[in-house]
Every structure is written in C-alpha cells, then in structure tokens.
Amino acid sequence: MKTFGYAAAALAMSLAAAPAFAQDGAQLFNMQCKMCHGPASTVMAPALAGVAGAKIAARQDFAYSPALKAKDGAWTDANLDAFLKAPMAFAPGTRMPVSVPDDANRAAIVAYLHTLK
Template identity: 70%
Template sequence: MVRRSVFTAAAVLTVGFAAQPALAADGAQLFNMQCKMCHGGSVMGPALTGAAGGKIAARADFAYSPALKAKGGTWTDASLDAYLKAPAAFAPGTKMFMAVPSEENRAALITHLKTLK
C-alpha cells in the first residue's frame, strides 16, 4: 500500500511537471490569438516581457491608468489571475477592457507570461 502511494505521488508530480510546458504552449497560443493585438508592439497596451513577477504598472514606455498605477505591488500569480478575470474589478478605471473568464485559460496565459523574460 505504501509503495503504491509513493508511486501514485511520483506519477502525479511527473505529470504536473510535464504539463507546465504544454500549459505555456497553450498560453502562447491564447496570447497570440487574444492579447498580442494590444500587447505585441501596439500603443494600446504595454509589452508583457518581464511582467510576471515584476512590479505592477512599472514600464516607463507605457502610460498606465491612474487606477493601475495606484495598485502598487507585484504581478504574482494571484494578482495576474484577478486582473485577467476582471480587470475593472481589480483596478477600477483601468484601460484594459478584455477579461479572460476561463480559469483554465487564465492559468495557461499566466504560465506563458512567466516565460517572457
């Protein structure tokens, strides 16, 4: 029984680690379809390179809304998830109007954002 539990735990961990690259690839695809128009060299939104783990509203080359500037803090998984889920609820008055209602899609996008260094 103990041996089976150890094997099961190891299998779950292995699947979890193996899923990260796939999740990032899914996130990259979603990013290219839904986000890149504004966050891929447009004046509509800032580039997101280094955003995950970085300070909120910190890029000098983008004019953030006062609402997002006032948030302060760091883009953690939780703050990115909250922002993507409901930008206006996270920072009322933010310029971002697109939400990502799907929890699965938000997780994939956040995993992808972590690869943008």
C-alpha cells in the same frame, strides 16, 4: 507517507506538462492579447516581457492608468489571474477592456507570461 508519494507524482506530472501548458497559453495569447500587447510597448498597451513577478505598473515605457499606478505589489500568479478574470474589479478605472473568463485559459496564459523574458 502514501499521500506524499501521490503529491510528488502529481507535481512531477504537472512540471512535465508545464511546457505544453505554456504552449496552450501562447496560442490563447496570440488569439486574445497579441493585438494590443506586442514585443514593444505602444500607446495602446505595455509589452509583457518580464511581467510575471514584476512590480505592477512598473514599465517606464508605458503610461499606465491611475488605477494600475495605485496598485501595490507585484504581478504574482494570483494578481495576474485576478486581473485577467476581471480587469475592472482588480483595478477600477483600468483601461484594459478584455477579460478572460475561463479559469483554464487564464491559467494557461499566466503560464505563458512566465516564458516571456
């Protein structure tokens, strides 16, 4: 019973911190991602509004690499994390040149991506 109480308290604290965590992700996104990923898709990169939970390579307004088109599944937190950590390992042949090696930074960016609607 004690373990449940600690787990519930930890969950409550992490939920309370979620907006601040996403705010950190917004700052990181603006520094590392925004130069390519804007509010609308361009030749360079797709828009990311609604990406969290969406099917991989699903936007109709962007020409994805064959590597991403070949991926099954959705942009789960785990897939977003893996792609941001090592795009070429996640989808060999992708055109995404930037990685986010730091675990905490990737987690913050993924949290921010959930806020983009």
